[in-house]
Amino acid sequence: MTAKDVDSGPAIPPAVESAWGLRERPPRGPRPGLNAPAIVEAAVRVADADGLAAVSMSRVAKELGAATMALYRHIASKDDLLLLMVDLGYGPSPEPAAPEHDWRAGLTRWAWAEHAVLRRRPWLLHVPITGPPITPRQLGWLEAGLRCLDDTPLPEGEKMSVLLLITGYVRNEATLTNQIAEGSRAAGVEPDEMMPAYGQMVGRLIDPARFPALHRVLRSGALGQSDDPEDEFAFGLDRILDGIEALIRRRAA
Structure with missing residues (x-):
C-alpha cells in the first residue's frame, strides 16, 4: 500500500505516512538494515536511558553505528523523529475491557x-x-x-x-x-x-x-x-x- 491508495484530502505529512507504512522505501544502499523503524527504536532507547534532551540525529546515528546523514534518507527531520518516537513510546493500547465491565x-x-x-x-x-x-x-x-x-x-x-x-x-x-x-x-x-x-x-x-x-x-x-x-x-x-x-x-x- 502506498500514499496514492489513500483517499484524496489534506496532504499527509511524510512522518505520518511512515508511521502507517504508506511511504515508499528508499532504494537499497550500503546500509540495507537501516530503516525508519530501526532509527525510531534506537531513539527511544536513548530517551529511555538518558532522557529526551539526549536525543539528536547524531546521537541516534552513533547508537546505530551509521553516519548522521544516512538517517535523513529515512526520517526527514528531528520533529518527524519525535512524532514517531511518541507513537512507539506509548506502545499498543490496553486490551478491551471484559464484557462484564461497565x-x-x-x-x-x-x-x-x-x-x-x-x-x-x-x-x-x-x-x-x-x-x-x-x-x-x-x-x-x-x-x-x-x-x-x-x-x-x-x-x-x-x-x-x-x-x-x-x-x-x-x-x-x-x-x-x-x-x-x-x-x-x-x-x-x-x-x-x-x-x-x-x-x-x-x-x-x-x-x-x-x-x-x-x-x-x-x-x-x-x-x-x-x-x-x-x-x-x-x-x-x-x-x-x-x-x-x-x-x-x-x-x-
Whole structure:
C-alpha cells in the first residue's frame, strides 16, 4: 500500500505516512538494515536511558553505528523523529475491557494504563504536542477509550471530550509527579520527606490570622505526612469519573 491508495484530502505529512507504512522505501544502499523503524527504536532507547534532551540525529546515528546523514534518507527531520518516537513510546493500547465491565471500569483501566506508560517513560511528557493524535498506536489508544463509552447515551462529540478530559488529567498528574521527584532529587531530599519538610516550613512562615484556612490544614497534620502519588492519582480520577457519571445520568434522563 502506498500514499496514492489513500483517499484524496489534506496532504499527509511524510512522518505520518511512515508511521502507517504508506511511504515508499528508499532504494537499497550500503546500509540495507537501516530503516525508519530501526532509527525510531534506537531513539527511544536513548530517551529511555538518558532522557529526551539526549536525543539528536547524531546521537541516534552513533547508537546505530551509521553516519548522521544516512538517517535523513529515512526520517526527514528531528520533529518527524519525535512524532514517531511518541507513537512507539506509548506502545499498543490496553486490551478491551471484559464484557462484564461497565464504562467506568473500562475508563479506569484505560487511564491507569496511560498513567503507567508516562511513569515508565517520563520523556514522553517533554515532547511538544503539535496536534491531535494521528499515528497508529495513538489512534489505537483513542479507539480503546471510545469503546469504553459504547453503551452510554453520550453523543459522539461528548465521548471525545471525555477522553480529552481524562488524558489531560493523566498527563498533568504525571508531569507534576515527575517534576516533584526531579526537584527532590536535585535538593537531595527523598520524595517521601518533601511534604513533611514543606509543612514545617509553611508553619514557620504563615500568620494564622492571615491564612486561617491553610492554618487549619497545618493543624490537622495533613501536610505533615507524605502523600502516595498513586493514591492522589486515584482520588482525582475518581472525582472526574463521578462527574462523567452524573453527565451520563443526565443524558439518559
